[in-house]
Amino acid sequence: MVKIGIFDSGIGGITVLTELCKRLKGVSYFYLGDTAHLPYGAKSPSQVQKLSVECAQVLKKKKVDALIVACNTASSLALEAVRAMMHPIPVFGVVHPGVQAALSALEGMKSGDFEIPLLVLATRATTRSQAYALAFEKEIRFCPQLKLGRFPVLEQPCSVLVPLIEEGWIDHPVLHQTVAEYVRPHLMRYSTGVALLACTHYPWIHSAFEKALPGWRIVNSAQAVAQSLVQSDLFGGSIVSENDQNQIEWSFTDPDVVPEFAKQIIYNQPFSLCL
Ligand code: DGL
Numbered sequence: 001m002v003k004i005g006i007f008d009s010g011i012g013g014i015t016v017l018t019e020l021c022k023r024l025k026g027v028s029y030f031y032l033g034d035t036a037h038l039p040y041g042a043k044s045p046s047q048v049q050k051l052s053v054e055c056a057q058v059l060k061k062k063k064v065d066a067l068i069v070a071c072n073t074a075s076s077l078a079l080e081a082v083r084a085m086m087h088p089i090p091v092f093g094v095v096h097p098g099v100q101a102a103l104s105a106l107e108g109m110k111s112g113d114f115e116i117p118l119l120v121l122a123t124r125a126t127t128r129s130q131a132y133a134l135a136f137e138k139e140i141r142f143c144p145q146l147k148l149g150r151f152p153v154l155e156q157p158c159s160v161l162v163p164l165i166e167e168g169w170i171d172h173p174v175l176h177q178t179v180a181e182y183v184r185p186h187l188m189r190y191s192t193g194v195a196l197l198a199c200t201h202y203p204w205i206h207s208a209f210e211k212a213l214p215g216w217r218i219v220n221s222a223q224a225v226a227q228s229l230v231q232s233d234l235f236g237g238s239i240v241s242e243n244d245q246n247q248i249e250w251s252f253t254d255p256d257v258v259p260e261f262a263k264q265i266i267y268n269q270p271f272s273l274c275l
Helices: 014-023 045-060 072-086 095-104 124-129 131-142 161-166 173-189 202-212 221-230 260-267
Strands: 002-008 027-033 066-069 118-122 153-157 193-197 216-220 247-252 272-274
Touching: 002 014, 002 045, 014 027, 014 221, 014 260, 027 045, 045 066, 045 072, 045 124, 066 072, 066 221, 072 095, 072 118, 072 124, 072 131, 095 131, 095 193, 095 216, 095 221, 118 124, 118 131, 118 173, 124 131, 124 153, 131 153, 153 173, 161 173, 161 202, 173 202, 193 202, 193 221, 202 216, 202 221, 216 221
Parallel strands: 002 027, 002 066, 027 247, 118 153, 118 193, 193 216, 247 272
Antiparallel strands: none
């Protein structure tokens, strides 16, 4: 059985794991949520690097065949440090697949001289790192079709959203109002664009972003990450075995702070659990 390690600063990586489980069967997943140190998004780059390497070390001891850094903040700030420590085990980050998915979403939107914004919604540490802005710039520079258009990258830190989601306020008026407040300046300037949910928690509030950004395309980076892993050399683009069950071993550095709604998701997974 292929073993895949996946870590996040907390419960958010469950959004990535859920997408993986839909696409890859017969896999043994080891999920580590660093709930004792959440949020990474408010920490310094060196703190994020230290914590990320520590998480990866725990999963390396499980003898995983590949590691996924599901956390966008860790992927933005610590991917190279984690890769160096895990070598030669392949390490997959979330920035590159997210950027690719956002650029694919531009298909059919490119028209004449129009400016189409690429809005990165993420934690403050992620936007400060400019990892997404640099990755977009690089991709756009090497893509002849995109070089002709104007695709400004806008980065919006949404610091209050993770605590609201952790509180379980996924469909709460306060959540909807907060999302609207974050996107308002961008919506006032652009009636259309691509918004990339560049934080593990945000796929849970996908509909809130859709509601707040009418006319925009919303890209879920959890789906993009799962798709990139399926297409990687590790799996060669095929589901391992359609009928096989997945196994998941969950661990959290502080299990007491795992929110109730996340526990429900964990216990309702349609696959076997080893806790
Ligand atoms: N997992 C983090 C991310 O995807 C969000 C939560 C945090 O700030 O630690 O950026």
